[in-house]
Amino acid sequence: MMPPEQETRATSGSNIVLAELPALSSNVSPCLEDRMAEQLKARMGECSILRRSLRPVTLKFEDVVYSIKLKKSDGYCFSSPDPKPERTILNGVTGIVRPGELLAMLGPSGSGKTTLLTALAGRLPGKFSGSITYNGRPFSGSIKRKTGFVTQDDVLYPHLTVLETLTYAALLRLPNKLTREEKVEQAELVIAELGLMICRNSIVGGPLLRGVSGGERKRVSIGQEMLVNPSLLLLDEPTSGLDSTTAQRIVATLQGLARGGRTVVTTIHQPSSRLFRSFDKVVVLSDGYPIYSGSAFRALDYFASIGYAPGAHLVNPADFLLDIANGVAPESKQGDQPDNYGRSDHGDLNSIKQRLISSYKKNLHSMVKAELGLTSQVSESLLAGTTSFRGSEEQWMTSWWEQFKVLLSRGLKERKHESYSGLRIFQVISVSILSGLLWWHSDVSHIQDQVGLLFFFSIFWGFFPMFNAIFTFPQERPMLIKERSSGMYRLSSYYFARIAGDLPMELVLPTIFVSVTYWMGGLRPSPVNFLLTLLIILYNVLVSQGLGLALGAILMELKQATTLASVTMLVFLLASGYYIQHIPAFIVWLKYTSFSHYCYKLLVGVQYTEDDYYDCGIGLHCKIFNFPAVKNLGINNMGLDVAALTVMLVGYRLIAYVALRIGQPH
Secondary structure, X not given: OOOHHHHHHHHHHHHHHHHHHXXXXXXXXXXXXXXXXXXXXXXXXXXXXXXXXXXXXXXXXXXXXXXXXXXXXXXXXXXXXXXXXXEEEEEEEEEEEOOOOEEEEEOOOOOOHHHHHHHHOOOOOOOOEEEEEEOOEOOOHHHHHOEEEEOOOOOOOOOOEHHHHHHHHHHHHOOOOOOHHHHHHHHHHHHHHOOOHHHOOOEOOEOOEOOOOHHHHHHHHHHHHHOOOOOEEEEEOOOOOOOHHHHHHHHHXXXXXXXXXXXXXXXXXXXXXXXXXXXXXXXEEEOOEEEEEEEOOOXXXXXHHOOOOOOOOOOOHHXXXXXXXXXXXXXXXXXXXXXXXXXXXXXXXXXXXHHHHHHHHHHHHHHHHHHHHHHHHOHHHHHOOOOOOOOOOOOOOOOHHHHHHHHHHHHHHHHHHHHOOHHHHHHHHHHHHHHHHHOOOOOHHHHHHHHHHHHHHHHHHHHHHHHHHHOHHHHHHHHHHHHHHXXXXXXXXXXXXXXXXXXXXXXXXXXXXXXXXXXXXXXXXXXXXXXXXXXXXXXXXXXXXXXXXXXXXXXXOHHHHHHHHHHHHHHHHHOOOOOOOOOOHHXXXXXXXXXXXXXXXXXXXXXXXXXOEXXXXXXXXXXXXXXXXXXXXXXXXHHHHHHHHHHHHHHHHHHHHHHHHHHOOO
């Protein structure tokens, strides 16, 4: 149960969100709006866990200082002999935001807004000095589960609809005590609350795929965090790239969420005057230093009191604050001659910034710290019994098996568009038909041609799957970091769901390829030989895919991974035993590292027997096993070849998992 004052805020907040609903979905018919609002009013108060489990959070950050080590590779010029110079990103930032308040961080680009927001979300790498507390307690797993973090870039799957996106997030993030139907219902309620009913069945889209609008996409990102009913909601540049009307709708949504008893913190680059009036508090940063922290309503009065009063022409207070943070003042300090507005002299800019920083330390810093102490003594004592977050400390909200099933379903639905794209199908079918025509009805008398076809099988289905798999983890890295940082699922459940989902995606096309080319190419017309050849190719596909996954997971950079894969496959190609049959002894070990070598040996081994002959001259017949290209392969130990491929199949995937484990948040 929440205290009476918080219950009042939550109730009024629901009404505010409902009041904003028509504005957020202006294209919805009035009748539909009425039905949505009525249903939301009837169901939100009773059946929704979003209202029952809200626990208000008072967020305090005091004297936060954060520095990073600079490297010459970062493009900085160093005049100091210090081999590890530092750059201070945040320097003594202090502030407080309570339940029901919307705090905005303002400042020029590079002033440290995103770094501070990341620190408040508990996601800042490295260590910082100062303190950040949530109801007087440090960051913990229970606080993490009640914190929503919306990044500046909308990291969403483009082929999923709005409803599917939020439903999958609900299935992963909501606790097991809720049934699947109840989790889907929460997704529906969030869609209604954020005004997304009109686009609920539209695909999200992306840079190369047309989908919902930018504002709707941003609300989908917010909705993913709203599913867990966060007590603390943090957003990085939620209005970036949006028009003023859409930005106003987003901020109105955030204001409504704050009035519902949540603590909302956002960074914002250049808000309009309408947006600025929506903020309860602002923190203004300049080069990592705070120059103001407190009520948005009193910001202009404070700067006027220290001699930087805005001119009579001022329309947008945020423009004035950003100019001040950049060291550009409309007037000089009282008693001095006025400076020219917009002066760009570097020395003057720095001197203005230093005066602003000094004024903050002299006039505001002690007042903000006093407010922090007062909150510790009064507000948090009132909330101590209800906001302790002493619930279950289980790390995961759902079981491993449930995470696996949801991730597998989501992966199949999203990746089928890529795996079965028209371009990829055309590529495989055209190559299979062309190779079938080139080797049309070849027979044993042309043993060299048939062996060449088998080698082509091993090489093509070594290159193709590996280069497709290289892109997997580098492309999914932003999504994996975002979801893992939110504690949505275990890395192992994601990895095994990905591996299982690859089976229908990656094995269908090679099956079609072999089915076409095998019979056109005149290979042994036996169902057993065909099935064995197909199984070997599919096994080779899985091994080569595992190598691609490992390279992508280790490097996480497409250009480097592609270059390394090209060199690796070139080595495997040359060492497979087709082009070079007598490899020098000092480098012969290379062929034993090539999965193409083992695949090629197995294909030849199942295609021919010791009783097969070929025409080796006029009226002469020689054993195929004595043909130089076959004899030098040594195909008598097929069991060892299968064992070698099995070791590679498991080893490559194990390396990929370990690389992901090392490189991703736990």
